[in-house]
Structure formats: C-alpha cells, structure tokens
Amino acid sequence: MSAISELSSISRKKGKATPEEKKANSRDNKAAYIFLLPWLVGLIAITIGPMLMSLYLSFTDYNLLQPPEWVGLENFTRMLTDARLHNSLGVTFTYVFIGVPLQLAVALLIALVLDKGMRGLPFYRSVFYLPSLLGGSVAVAILWKQIFGTTGLVNQVLAMFGIQGPGWISDPSTALGSIILLHVWTFGAPMIIFLAGLRQIPTMYYEAAKVDGATTLQQFWRITMPMLSPIIFFNLVLQIIGSFQSFTQAFIVSGGNGGPSDSTMFFTLYLYQKGFGQFDMGYASAMAWLLLVIIGIFTAINFIASKYWVFYDD
Amino acid sequence: MTTKLETLPTPETAGAGKPTNRRKPKVRESRGTLAFSKAQRSKALMKHAILILAGGLMIYPLLWMVVSSLRPNELIFREPGLWLNSLEMSNYTSGWSALTHPFGHYMINSAIVVIGSILGNLISCSMAAYAFARLQFTAKKLLFGIMLLTIMLPFHVVIVPQYILFSQIGWVNTFWPLIVPKLLATEAFFVFLMVQFIRGIPRELDEAARIDGAGHPRIFLRLILPLMVPALATTTIFTFIWTWNDFFGALIYLTDPDMFTVPVALRAFVDSQSATSWGSLFAMSIVSLLPVFLVFLFGQRFLIKGIATTGIK
C-alpha cells in the first residue's frame, strides 16, 4: 500500500463510535467541564454579559452620557437607508474577498519555501515576520506615507520611468488597494501558523511518496494540502473573521476618518465613528450585531464547506 | 536545523501499543550534508536571491525607520533613502528620558501584562482546547459555536459594558482587566487554534495511552501538551506581540501615567496639534520592538519542534 492511499484511508476514516467508545464518552462529561472551567467562568463573567448588553443596546437610543432608551427596531430600520453604511459594507467585502485569499496565498507560499531545509532559515523567517511585529504602531502610518504618498518611494521609482503615479493612499480609487497591500504585507501571523502546521506533517509520508515516484506538485496536492487542511481552514476562518472586523490599519492610515471620500471607510471604522465620534452607541451596537450575523453566515458556510476539503485524523 | 532532527525520540514511547504495523519512522533527511549537484546549487542560489530581494522589499519600511531614528529630527522627512550622513544617537538618549519616567519603566509595565497574558492563555486555552478536541460532552457543539461567536462581535461595542464591569469591581488603573480575561480563556482565537492542532495529533496515541490506564489529566499533560509545542509556541509568540502592541485596552483601563504600557507611552510623543518628536518616537518604537523581536528569534526554535521531530506514525 502506497503512503498516499494509506493517508487518504486514514483521513477518510470517520468511524462511528462503537458501544464501548460510547460508554467511555459518557464518562467524559465531568472531565470535560473541569477542563472547560476557566473558559466557562470567563464566558459567563466577562464575555457574555457585555455581549448581551450590546445586544440590548442595539434596540436602544444610547448616547453614552445618558441612560439608554428603548426604541425597538429603529436602529435596524435606519441601517436600511444609511448610504454610508452600505458603502462601508462594500468596502469591507472588497477588502475581505481580495485581501484574505491574497494574504493566505502569500503566507502559504512563503511558509512552503521556508519549510524546506535550507540555510539561513531562522533569518528569513524573522525577516518575513518583522513587518507583522509593528502591529498598529503609529509609525506605520508614517511608513506607509513614505512609500505610497504622492512624493513617496513608489512614485519616485515610477518617475524614473517617466510615469506620474497617483497619490496611492489619498486617491479614492487606489486608497483601498494600498490598505489591502498593507494587510498582505503583514502576513507573518498566518505564515507562522502554516509553518507550525507543516511541521506537524510526518516526514515519512513524503519519503514514501518519493519512493513511489511522486512529483513535488503531486506531493503538495496529495500530502501537504490534506494534512495541512485543518490549519488552512483555521487560517481561513480566522482571517475572514478578522478581516471583517479590520479596523486598525484603516484607522491609522486614514487618520481615523476612512478617507478619502469614504473609500477606506471600513464597517468597523464607521461603527466606531458612530459610537464614539457621534455618541450613537445604540446604532453602533446594532451595526455590530449586523456584522456578527454576516460573519456568522460566512463562518457557517466555511464550516459546512470544510466537510469536503478538511481532513481530520479523528 | 539538521542537528535538531537527529535527536529523535523513538516511537515506542508513544505508539507502542498500536495494532497496525506501520512503516518505521525515518529521520528527515539531513539535506545540509548531502552533496548538491550543480543544478541544485544554482537553484538554491536563485532561491536565496529571490528570498533576499523579497525580504528586502518587505523590511524596507522598517529599515527606513531604523535609519530615521539615527537622523536629526529635521532631516527625517526630507530624505526618503537609507543613506546616513551622520550617526545621531541623541534620539535614543532624549527619547528614553523624554517622558515622566524613563522608557524602561513602561517596558516593565508592558512586560508584566505580557507575562501574565501568556501564562493565562497557555494554561486556560489549552485546557479548553483539549476538551473541545478530544472529549465528548453534552452541549459540545453549542458551546463551540458560542466560543466562535465571541470572536465575531466587534470589540468596540463591548468596551463600554466591560469597562463598567471592571470599574465596578474597582480594577480600573490596575493590570487586572488586561490579564484576568486571558486567564479565563476569553481569547477564543487561541482556543480554536489549539483545537485545530490537537485534532491533527493522531488519536491512536490517546487510545494507546488510555489502554495503558492513563486518565485525561495525564493524557493532556504527558501526551498532548508535548505534542502541541508548536501551537503553544505560536500562542506564546502571538500573545506576546499582540499584548505588547495592544493600545486600546491599555488606553482605556490604565489612567495613571505610572501605569502606562509601551504603546500608550509611545503616543505621548505624538501631538497632533503641535510638534511631534519623530526622532524620539522612531527611536523608542525600535527599542520597544527589540524585546518582541528577540522573543520571536528565540521562540521560533520551538515552532519547528513537534510531531516532525518525534516522527511518529
């Protein structure tokens, strides 16, 4: 039996629980809740209360300075006619559907290259991770302007070829693109997770595949992809969730106003402006729950689709 | 890295009682010692060249920041290049002592929060993850769904209720609101991450250990934890970086300048209505990047340990 077919038999093995296993499982309840205890306490004491509070606030008019007043569905009906909100949804969707695949592809590619034994590996890993260390530092805004400003590095290079580049971060037609690029630039986190995942794949599979004469590409599709699929799935789910909530980069680059002309007005940025800038926390809470529903739908789709391409060894 | 791979534990510690006769594990080939053919060598050279070019592009902005921190303030925005005419260390010395406390004070504050958060995340998230990945219990799917839900709500709308909560307990202006949630596994990101990793560990190992009479605590501590070192290292590194860079939480909860963490202190250099000391800001940004970078350099060794080095299956 070749390693590859062996592998697929393992990964497909979703055996039903035997009676004995079921008996064993029923014993897990006590142990499970003990293991879950810290998380449950945190959930009940810290997370759920504020979450439900925000749900309640989404049905109120709440300006932060005075007690909330119940207004029923008014916040939600207001959202239907809020053109800026619709625009912000468009911006966010564009960002998610372009930024996430792009960033994950780059992260996976670099992780694959770096996983193969080569000299200077720790060095490269660090170099590629460095940009992600910066986080939401104020310095990022300055750096980005130095590169993509009207007189920034990119335009200086273009000028050498006689091209007059636009102000990448200040032109409404390119500003979102530059933020997506900033997002891709910080691919360090998914790259690290991919690297750790790659390390979990037993090397013997590859050796067996080599013996069977599989090409590198075949190895990638038949071994790496299935074995890495739980991790790819994790990155995909979390990156989608994270990108829908993306806030810091746009906030820093646009100075918090989502400009120019709302072209980088992300949903959460608008939510923040409503809540803290315009003291409309009721509306902001309603927006948050709308986003939660949207993210929830996409995550559910992800989980359903995962049955067809993610392989667990259990 | 080849040296690390040579010290492999034998599989009997883990997979001893397995019924199926599996292929004997092999050590990953130590490529460094293999003689390269010419084609291979030029291919490797190409790869290095591309990586260095890509890497250079990646970190150009950072290099510019480093160079800028060594320039006098008034030259910083006049020169986009990386060329240094003179070495100006004054940004570092003046930046270090520009605020109420020496900058090291804020780094210690940050370190306290970071260490607490790391310990919290490692312990609480791995426990929850073990339950979700390996145990059968009532309402498992529901709780897992709720856990995912908690990541999905934008944090801006829970800030106010959470602040009310912590201020009523009297925790404002302490590090507790920044650490305690981590001790209680509220960062579902890491729970989910570890769940995914544990699910990648062959179940046969658990079963074998269970046949040997090991209970859940033992399986968790002796088997799963050692096997998920990459996930734990990932958690440690991410927690370090994210907590070290966390601005909003620290901003809201720490009011006393004595308690400021690094990101909040860095903002003190920025004055939107007046002049900003960019040189000092860049210099201290770099100083504050150093610990993170060192942790990453050191920590990444653990990322590459794990199943690959134990060679099971």
Place this chain on the structure above:
Amino acid sequence: MPLFSRPASAAKQSAETPTTGSRRPLRKTGLVAAAAAVVMALSACGGGAASESADGPVELRFSWWGGDKRAQLTQEAIKQFEAENPNIKIKPEFGDWSGYWDKLATQVAANDAPDIIQMDEKYITEYSSRGALLDLSKYEIDTSKLDEAALNAGKSEDGLTGIAAGINAATILANPKVFEAAGVPLPDDSTWTWQDFERIATEITAKSPQGTYGAAAYGTDEASLGVWLRQNGKSLYTSDGKLGFEPSDIADWWAFLKQLSEKKAVPSASEVVEAEAAPLDQSGLATGKNGMAFWWSNQAPALEKASGGDLKILRFPTKTGKADDAGLWYKASQFWSASSRTKHPEETAKFIDFLANDVKAGETLLADRGVYPNSDVRAAIEPKLTPADVKVVKFIDQIKDELGEAPAPPPKGAGSIQEIIKRYTSEVLFERLSTEEAGKKAHDEMKSAISS
C-alpha cells in the same frame, strides 16, 4: 448601583417621567434581562470601593490631551498648586487627542469621569447638554479678568460649563521664505481681498519649483468655513442650534476652492488629502511647500519651530478689502471643565480658578494652550514668553477691535461637522461631485447630524 450612570440633570428628569421607558423592554426580552441582571449584580458588588475619608487629603483626577511637552508643563503647574494646597492632591491623566475622547466617553458612561476635564469646543455642547459637566458659575471662580468673548464661549443654557484655557483666532500663516524665493511680496493683510489671495497664491505656484504651491487648501475644518460664512453675513450655527447657512453658501465656498485648485494656487486633490492626515510638523507650511496656510493662531509657534524659520501671522482676506469685515472672533482653544459628578466640586473649582487666574500657573503653562484669557496673567507672563508666542499675543491684541460678533456655540452633534466638511471637500476636489451637489448633500448631512 444603577446600570448606567445618570447625570444629575437626567436624574431630575427621570424623577418626573419614571424610568419605565428604559425598564419595560428589559422585561420583554428575557435573555437580555438575565444578562443585564448579571452585569448589574456584578456592578453592584464593588460599588463602594471608591469612597474616601472625610478629612484626609482630597484626590482629584485631572485629564488632558497633548504631547510630552504639555505634560511636563502641566505637571509642573500641578506641583505648584499642591504646594499651596497641601490638602488637595491632583492625579494627572493624559494622552493623545484621538484616544482622549474614546476614553473620556467610556469613563463618563461608566460614571468614572475625571474631576477636571480639558474640553474642546467641538464636544463641549455634547457633554454639557447631556448633563455631564458641572455648572462652574455656582462655584468660586473669578471670571472678572477673563476676556469676555472667550468666557462666553463656555456658556450655554446649561450654565458655565467651560472656562477658556486659551484664546485663539483663525489666521493665515505665511512663510516669507517661499514668498522671497518666488519673488512675490507679502500682502498687506489689512486690505487684501480673496481676489488678492487667489492672485498671490497663483503667482507663487507659477514662480516656484514644482511641488511648491502658493497656499494650502482650505476645506479641512470648520474654521475657514466659519470665517467665509461670517463674511457673507451668514454663520455656521444659529443661536437656537441650527445651521446658519444655505446649501448654496457652502457650494460657493467650494466653487472658489475649485477655482484655486484649477489655477494650481493650491495643491492637487491627492496632496490635499494627504496633508489632512499629516501631523502639524509635516504640513506643507512647515516643510516649505506652501506659501500660506490656514491655521489657528496658537499653532503658529509650533509651526514656526517645525519650519525652522520665521512665519508671519496674517488676517483672513475679505470681500471688501477692509480688515473690519474679516469676521474673525476669539475662540477658546480649549476649556477647563469639571465633571458634574465630581465628589469635590469646591476643590475642583479651586484648581480651575488657579489654572485660569493664578500668575504662577501662567508662568508655568505660558502659551502652551493659547494666549492667556486673563489679561492680568497675560501681561505678567509676557516677558517670559518666547518671541514666537509674543507674536501671537500681539496678533490677538491687534485684531481685538476688528472682531465680529461672537459665534453661537456649536450645537449637540457638531463634533461630526468637521468630518463631513472634509469628506465633501475631497469629493469636490476629486471631481466626484459638483459643488452644488456637494453643497446640498453636505448641508443635509450636517442638518441631520446636529438635529439628532
């Protein structure tokens, strides 16, 4: 312990119309009610922690925004106050502008506001109309020496909720170096008109190297719009809290900006947007890329320092060529306000009185927050001021007799006006909207922002 803090005035209202309004819905939704109860229960258990002893030293929290220099000066002033008042301890809290407001809103919402709050004109009505700020006129603060216009800026129907910490005026700052390099003489600001402004700016751009412009664009804040409207007999807001202008007025304002832009008197649309997000010391004026720019007078010293040379403070141009028609006014650069829920209003007032009227405070703070509104303090500290600060003081004194009527205080919701102006300015400059469309849309949006 109530779930949401109630400002004093709100509590009064709710006594008349019982709280059923906010309680009934809780009953409706069982799950939410349960959650709310959890939070409430948690809230209740630690409520009394912040009590203080009756005769021990009183501790006040004092919060402001600003950079490290302001922090040093202000902490110095605090020390002097504490030396005179050993029974009062002031705990400083400070941060940068944007974080400051998030934090303040959160603290007020949680009934945890600082006692002394540095307030801005943009938000003062927001906070005072919702009962978050103390009426300082009921406490012992000497206002007799304060400039009247600045004092009025802190007054509203909710009482005196802010004492001006500094006086400002809208100005045009000119960089003589840029003028010289282009061979264009500086204008006489007591007689110049908007036509002169356009001509001069266009000429500078034409005679300067590429990338240098005669003037920075206006349209990024409400000050330049305010001046324009006042010169046309309108105003930004009326005294009853409405917009004081028509869509066509703001459209005209943008039309002139567009005209400037087409003649390259001001930078390209992209550069304008970039300049908006740029910090002060990277503005075109500071880097020598703009001959003139619109700034508040108290920003002149910082800009002068950043530009590394001399700057000239100019009056706004007028339609008529008479400085008396410039329509300028004294604006409070920022206010000292107090939380309406402070437990120590007397001590808080005492500290604000010290900041506003004490020469010692003045000698420490100098002109960091603008020209001192107290004329005695202003005179006493003048020898200590830097030449740049003196220049500002002179300008403020100079225009005193030309000032127009003090503008109405910004209504509730005015905090978002600047953002609306900015957004539509870029729509106009990028030619995504005509000036008329932008005028109409912006007017609509502003109207709904301040009426909600």
